[in-house]
Amino acid sequence: MTLAEFFYMGGYAFYVWTAYGICFVVLLATMILPMIKRKQLLRKLALKEQRQL
Amino acid sequence: MFLIPEPIGRFFHRLASPPHFYALTNRLMPWLVALFLILLISGLVGGLYLAPADYQQGDSYRIIYIHVPAAWMSLFIYMMMAIAGAIGLIWRIKLAEIVAISSAPVGAAFTFIALVTGSLWGKPMWGTWWVWDARLTSELILLFLYLGVIGLYGAIDDKKTASKAVAILALVGVVNIPIIHYSVEWWSTLHQGATVTKMDKPSIHVSMLIPLLLMALAFKFYYVIAMLQRAKLELLQRERTAQWVKKLITEQTL
Numbered sequence: 001m002t003l004a005e006f007f008y009m010g011g012y013a014f015y016v017w018t019a020y021g022i023c024f025v026v027l028l029a030t031m032i033l034p035m036i037k038r039k040q041l042l043r044k045l046a047l048k049e050q051r052q053l
Numbered sequence: 054m055f056l057i058p059e060p061i062g063r064f065f066h067r068l069a070s071p072p073h074f075y076a077l078t079n080r081l082m083p084w085l086v087a088l089f090l091i092l093l094i095s096g097l098v099g100g101l102y103l104a105p106a107d108y109q110q111g112d113s114y115r116i117i118y119i120h121v122p123a124a125w126m127s128l129f130i131y132m133m134m135a136i137a138g139a140i141g142l143i144w145r146i147k148l149a150e151i152v153a154i155s156s157a158p159v160g161a162a163f164t165f166i167a168l169v170t171g172s173l174w175g176k177p178m179w180g181t182w183w184v185w186d187a188r189l190t191s192e193l194i195l196l197f198l199y200l201g202v203i204g205l206y207g208a209i210d211d212k213k214t215a216s217k218a219v220a221i222l223a224l225v226g227v228v229n230i231p232i233i234h235y236s237v238e239w240w241s242t243l244h245q246g247a248t249v250t251k252m253d254k255p256s257i258h259v260s261m262l263i264p265l266l267l268m269a270l271a272f273k274f275y276y277v278i279a280m281l282q283r284a285k286l287e288l289l290q291r292e293r294t295a296q297w298v299k300k301l302i303t304e305q306t307l
Contacts, residue, residue, distance in 0.1 A: 006102065010112035015177050019170040023119045030162040031279045038286040045293055046302045 069148045071288050072297035078281045085278050092271035099264030116174040117261075121249075122269040124167035127195055128230055130160035130276055134202070135227050138220030150216035151291070153223065154206050155283035159276050161199035168192060179243050187236035188244040191229060198226040212291055 009016045057065075067073050100118035107114035134156040141150035171189070172182045183189065202219050209215035237246045249255045255262055292298050 001102075009115070010106055012111060012113035012115075012177055015113055015173045016115050019116045019119060019173040022169050022173075023123065023166050026162050026166055027275060027279075030159055031275075031282055034279075034282045034286040038282075038289060041286065041289055041293075042302060042305065045289075045298065046305065049299065049302055 069146055071147070071292055071295070074148055075285060075288060075297075075301075078285060082278070082281070085274055085281075089271055089274035089278060092267050092274060096264050096267035096271050099267060100261075104261045104264055105258075110178060113174065113177050116170050118264055118268045120167060120170040120174060121265060122272045123163045123170065124192070125250075125269055126272045126276060127160060127164040127167050127192070128233060129273075130156050130163060131195065131198070131223070131226070131230060134160060135220075135223045138216075138223045141216055142220045142224075147291070150212075150220070151284050151287045152280065154202070154216065154219060155280045155287055156276075157199050157202045157206070157219075158283060159279045161196060161203065162279075163272070163276075164192065164196040164199055168196065175243070181243075184243050186242040186244065187240040188233065188242055191233040191236050194229055195226075195233060198222075198229065201226075 007013060007017075068077070096118065101115055104115075106112050134153050137149045137153035137156065140146055141153055168189075171192075175184075176182050202222055205222055206212075206215045206219045209218060234250075236242065237244050248257050249262070249265070257265070289298060
């Protein structure tokens with residue numbers, strides 16, 4: 001099987017790769033978003049702590 | 054607790070303490086991510102490259118390797134959320150409440166993926182993106198249940214009250230779970246019946262079954278990873294005035 005054949009997916013390339021793409025993006029976002037929000041929260045709490053000192 | 058041996062009881066008691074849970078999560082994370090990536094890559098190579106094309110559906114069937122595991126996860130996470138919610142409701146364990154609410158976005162993500170990938174598989178095979186049959190409709194209701202849980206939790210300011218409300222909603226919604234699973238047997242539908250989760254031998258060749266199970270296991274690890282990320286955020290938000298959070302911040306800024 002050549003690389004072009006692999007990506008062609010027997011003519012179903014659009015359906016297969018869109019499905020895998022959406023799955024990848026949604027799962028990545030679900031994992032990364034709380035990590036970003038946690039960093040922001042920790043920064044906010046640290047600032048507040050410094051002001052109180 | 055008298056039936057539970059002393060060391061196990063102590064383990065759960067320590068686990069339920071927020072700072073200990075936070076530290077344990079940090080220590081476990083690299084191992085969870087490594088196992089997840091190994092399972093994911095071997096599942097993808099097996100499913101997209103090694104497994105043969107289907108004799109009827111050609112290569113379009115390869116959507117199965119995300120569609121079916123995502124649909125299984127949508128039900129599995131719902132049950133985990135309802136059980137954690139019930140534990141929080143009965144024993145007032147804060148960590149159980151946090152696990153329950155942190156499961157909701159991950160469950161919603163998998164339900165969304167199951168619906169969208171199903172649609173992308175339905176178009177070339179059934180000739181339609183969507184039908185209002187029992188399987189698809191009950192799975193859509195599951196998505197609304199997850200979104201309802203997230204919305205309800207966000208709408209109530211007191212997080213103790215919010216957790217109770219969310220646990221009750223999650224428990225009521227459990228009726229939908231057997232409906233989703235048996236919908237393909239109870240009602241006539243375009244959706245095919247169970248291939249793996251039935252009493253009989255799975256009606257799928259082993260070269261297709263192994264990648265499917267690898268992906269299912271990979272998604273289980275993903276759930277634990279993503280849920281714990283959410284739980285850490287939730288825990289910090291709730292305990293922002295606690296001593297251990299203050300210690301965490303000063304350690305980070307130093």
